[in-house]
Amino acid sequence: MDLTFTQEELDFREEVRTWLHENVPKEARPHGDRPDSREFDLAWQKAQYDGGWAGISWPADFGGRGLSTIQQLIWYEEYALADAPWIGACFVGINHGGPTLIARASDEQKSFHLPKILKGEVVWCQGFSEPGAGSDLAAIRTRGVIDGDELVVNGQKIWTSFANMAEYQELLIRTGDEQRHKGLTWVICDMRTPGITVRPISTMDRGAEFCEVFYDDVRIPLTNVVGQVGDGWSVAMSTLSLERGTGFMADILHATRTIDELIEECRHRRGPDGRPVLHDDEYARRLAAAKAEITVLRSITYRSISRNIRTGMPGPEGSMLRLQYGDLVMGLSRLAIEILGPDALAYVDRFRAGGWTGNWLRAFAAGFGGGTLEIQRNIIGERVLGLPRG
Amino acid sequence: MxxxxxxxxxxxxxxVASFLAARLPATAHASVFVTPGPEIDPVVFRECAELGWLSLGLPEALGGVGYGLAEEVMLFRELGRGLAPGGFLPAVLGARVAAFAGQRELAASIVAGEVLVALATRDRVGADDVSVLHAAEATLLVVCDAAGAALYSLADCTLTPIDPVDGSIRAARGALGGATVASVSSEIDPVFVRGLVLCAAMQAGSAEAQxxxxxxxAGVREQFGKPIGANQAIKHRCxxxxxxxxxxxxxxxxxxxAADGGADRFVDEAVIxxxxxxxxxxxxxEACVQIHGAIGFTTETLPHRHVWRAHTLARALAVRAALLDHLVPRT
Incomplete structure (x- = not known):
C-alpha cells in the first residue's frame, strides 16, 4: 500500500492544474432549461480539445490524450478542485458512444465520428431504454427490418437525455426473431433522419434534457451498423469503461466540497432556536457522518482503481461505488435543505450559488441513473457474493 | 499510488489466518457467557509474541520487526475476523509507549508477552474515570488520546470488574491512579492514531466475517423451495x-x-x-443476525459473538459521538 505519487505524476498534476486554472469557464453552466446550455457544453469540449485535453481516457491512436489510469485520476481530482463544469450534453459521446466506437466500429466509422466528438462538434445521445425495457434492457422491442441496404426502424425509446439537441444516437434495436439478448443490433442513428420525433419530458428539477423518441419508418443505412447485425448485445456490453472508475473522483471531490461549504454555512446560519446550526449536536454530527462517508468513498475508489491497474479490467465493485454514492448524495442533499430552513421554500437551480433545492431535486436521479440502486444491489449480490438469482 | x-x-x-485457525479457532462457545480461566492461553499468547505479532510495527532500533502500520493492519484485521481473544491491541500500544519513552526493557517484556497490558478508555475527555478491557491478568494499563499516551500500573488504579457483554474479554471500570510508568506525546509517536486504525482493522475484519x-x-438455507438469498430482501441486505x-x-x-507516510490530515483519516x-x-x-433468523439469536452460531465484540470495540479508545465531534468541531 502506497499513497505517494511519482515526481512525474506530481509534475503532471501541476500541468493540469495550471491549464484548468487558465481555461475553466468563468461563468456558470446554464441550467438545462436554457437554450444556450448545448453551446456552452460544446464550447467547453472544444476548449479542452484545443488545449490537448479532449478524450483523456481515449487511446492516442484515436485522437485521445491516452492518459494512464493514475494520470486520469489526477485529471479528475484537479478538474473538481478547479470547479470545472459538468460534462452535460457531451457525456454520451465522450464516455459511452465514443468508447463503443473505439472498441467495435469500422475504421471508416471511427474516422468519421471520433474527431467530431472530440472537437465538440456534435452531441450524442443514447437510445437504449424503452417504456417496457428499463432495468430489463434485453426486453427492448423497437424493431429494425432490413430493406435493401437500409434498416427500417419503428418503435420508441425513452429517458433519452439530450435527444432534443443531439446529432447522433447509439441506437439498440431488435432485428432478428430471437428472444432477449439475441437478435439485437447496435446502430448509429442520425437524429435528423425523417420519421424521428423527439418529445422533451420535463423533470422535477426543471431539467429539460430528458426526452422520448419515436421512430416511424426511419431509414438508416446498413453501413451505420456497428459490429454485425444481430450482435448488438455484445457491442452494447463491450463499452468497458476506459476510465476505470477514475471519473468518480470528480463527483466525490465535488460532494466533499459541498459538505465543507455546508459546514461553513452552518457556522453562521441560525437555526430555529437562534443558535448557529453547528451548535446543534444533531446537525453537527450528521455533517460529520457525511464527511466520513464521502472520505470512505474516496478510499473505495482508490482501492478500486488500484485493483483495476493490477488486473487490467474494471471489477464489479463499480456497482458498490454507484450504490454508496447514490445513497450518499440523496442523504446529503436532504440534509442541506433541512439546514436551509425557510430558505428551502425557494427553487434555486443547481448550477447557481446556493442551489441547494435544485441539487436536492436532482439527487432523486441518483437512485436510478445508469441503473437503479436495486439493480446495483442485485449485481453485488449475484456477481460479487455469488448468491442465487431470483 | x-x-x-x-x-x-x-x-x-x-x-495469521492459518495460525488462528489452528491455535485459536473461533467457535460459537455455546452458552458460555463468561469464558472461564484466563482470557487467552498464556502459552498461545507467547507463541504469538514469538511470531512478532506484538512488535510488528515497532521500529527495529527499538526492538521491533520494523514494519509499518499498513502491515499491522493486516494482522489486526485477521484478529477481528477470527474473534481472537487476548490483549493484542493494548500490548502493541503499550510497547510503543514504553519504547518511545526510553524504557527498552519494559518494552521488550511487553512484546515478549511476559507483561500483559490492559486498554483503558476515558469515560469523558480529561476524566480519570475509565473503562478497561483485558483487565484480568494485566499488570499495566495503557490510556491514550489525541495529545499523547501513558502507561499506568494496574495495582495503583481502582478498578472493579464488571460482567461484560462480550464474555471473552475481561472488563472493569474505575479510576486511574498513581504516577505514570511511562508516557509519550503524540508528536513523538501518535499512539492514539495507531490504536484507532488497529481497532478499526479488527472491526473491518469482523464486518467482513459477518x-x-x-x-x-443465505445461500444454503432454503424456504419456499429455494435458498433465501435468491430473494431481494435478503440479497440486498447482503x-x-x-x-x-x-x-x-x-x-x-x-x-x-497515510499515517505511515505522515500525510496531511492523517489523524482525521484514522478517526474516520x-x-x-x-x-x-x-x-x-444486525444484518447477519436478521438473515439467520432465530438461530442467529442463539449461542449455537457465530453471529452473536461478532455482535458482542463489535459492541465492545466501539467503546474502546473513542465512541461514535467523540469521533464525529473531532471531525466537525463546534467552533
Whole structure:
C-alpha cells in the first residue's frame, strides 16, 4: 500500500492544474432549461480539445490524450478542485458512444465520428431504454427490418437525455426473431433522419434534457451498423469503461466540497432556536457522518482503481461505488435543505450559488441513473457474493 | 499510488489466518457467557509474541520487526475476523509507549508477552474515570488520546470488574491512579492514531466475517423451495453488508498508509476509519443476525459473538459521538 505519487505524476498534476486554472469557464453552466446550455457544453469540449485535453481516457491512436489510469485520476481530482463544469450534453459521446466506437466500429466509422466528438462538434445521445425495457434492457422491442441496404426502424425509446439537441444516437434495436439478448443490433442513428420525433419530458428539477423518441419508418443505412447485425448485445456490453472508475473522483471531490461549504454555512446560519446550526449536536454530527462517508468513498475508489491497474479490467465493485454514492448524495442533499430552513421554500437551480433545492431535486436521479440502486444491489449480490438469482 | 496490499502484506494475512485457525479457532462457545480461566492461553499468547505479532510495527532500533502500520493492519484485521481473544491491541500500544519513552526493557517484556497490558478508555475527555478491557491478568494499563499516551500500573488504579457483554474479554471500570510508568506525546509517536486504525482493522475484519457468514447462510438455507438469498430482501441486505465491509477496510488501508507516510490530515483519516468500521461492524452484525433468523439469536452460531465484540470495540479508545465531534468541531 502506497499513497505517494511519482515526481512525474506530481509534475503532471501541476500541468493540469495550471491549464484548468487558465481555461475553466468563468461563468456558470446554464441550467438545462436554457437554450444556450448545448453551446456552452460544446464550447467547453472544444476548449479542452484545443488545449490537448479532449478524450483523456481515449487511446492516442484515436485522437485521445491516452492518459494512464493514475494520470486520469489526477485529471479528475484537479478538474473538481478547479470547479470545472459538468460534462452535460457531451457525456454520451465522450464516455459511452465514443468508447463503443473505439472498441467495435469500422475504421471508416471511427474516422468519421471520433474527431467530431472530440472537437465538440456534435452531441450524442443514447437510445437504449424503452417504456417496457428499463432495468430489463434485453426486453427492448423497437424493431429494425432490413430493406435493401437500409434498416427500417419503428418503435420508441425513452429517458433519452439530450435527444432534443443531439446529432447522433447509439441506437439498440431488435432485428432478428430471437428472444432477449439475441437478435439485437447496435446502430448509429442520425437524429435528423425523417420519421424521428423527439418529445422533451420535463423533470422535477426543471431539467429539460430528458426526452422520448419515436421512430416511424426511419431509414438508416446498413453501413451505420456497428459490429454485425444481430450482435448488438455484445457491442452494447463491450463499452468497458476506459476510465476505470477514475471519473468518480470528480463527483466525490465535488460532494466533499459541498459538505465543507455546508459546514461553513452552518457556522453562521441560525437555526430555529437562534443558535448557529453547528451548535446543534444533531446537525453537527450528521455533517460529520457525511464527511466520513464521502472520505470512505474516496478510499473505495482508490482501492478500486488500484485493483483495476493490477488486473487490467474494471471489477464489479463499480456497482458498490454507484450504490454508496447514490445513497450518499440523496442523504446529503436532504440534509442541506433541512439546514436551509425557510430558505428551502425557494427553487434555486443547481448550477447557481446556493442551489441547494435544485441539487436536492436532482439527487432523486441518483437512485436510478445508469441503473437503479436495486439493480446495483442485485449485481453485488449475484456477481460479487455469488448468491442465487431470483 | 496503490491501495491494494502488496504480496508481502497478503502473506501476513495468510500466515495469521492459518495460525488462528489452528491455535485459536473461533467457535460459537455455546452458552458460555463468561469464558472461564484466563482470557487467552498464556502459552498461545507467547507463541504469538514469538511470531512478532506484538512488535510488528515497532521500529527495529527499538526492538521491533520494523514494519509499518499498513502491515499491522493486516494482522489486526485477521484478529477481528477470527474473534481472537487476548490483549493484542493494548500490548502493541503499550510497547510503543514504553519504547518511545526510553524504557527498552519494559518494552521488550511487553512484546515478549511476559507483561500483559490492559486498554483503558476515558469515560469523558480529561476524566480519570475509565473503562478497561483485558483487565484480568494485566499488570499495566495503557490510556491514550489525541495529545499523547501513558502507561499506568494496574495495582495503583481502582478498578472493579464488571460482567461484560462480550464474555471473552475481561472488563472493569474505575479510576486511574498513581504516577505514570511511562508516557509519550503524540508528536513523538501518535499512539492514539495507531490504536484507532488497529481497532478499526479488527472491526473491518469482523464486518467482513459477518458478511461472509450471512452470505453463506443465505445461500444454503432454503424456504419456499429455494435458498433465501435468491430473494431481494435478503440479497440486498447482503449487498449492503458487502459495501460496508469494503468501505471499512478501504478506509483502514488509506488511514494506515497515510499515517505511515505522515500525510496531511492523517489523524482525521484514522478517526474516520474508526467511526466507519464501528458502524460497519455493528450494522453488519444486525444484518447477519436478521438473515439467520432465530438461530442467529442463539449461542449455537457465530453471529452473536461478532455482535458482542463489535459492541465492545466501539467503546474502546473513542465512541461514535467523540469521533464525529473531532471531525466537525463546534467552533
Amino acid at each position: 496503490d491501495l491494494m496490499p502488496s504480496a508481502e502484506q497478503d502473506e501476513i494475512t495468510t500466515t 458478511r461472509d457468514l450471512g452470505v453463506a447462510y 449487498a449492503d453488508m458487502a459495501v460496508r465491509a469494503e468501505g471499512a477496510f478501504a478506509q483502514v488501508c488509506y488511514a494506515a498508509t 476509519a474508526k467511526y466507519f468500521a464501528d458502524e460497519a461492524a455493528r450494522l453488519n452484525g
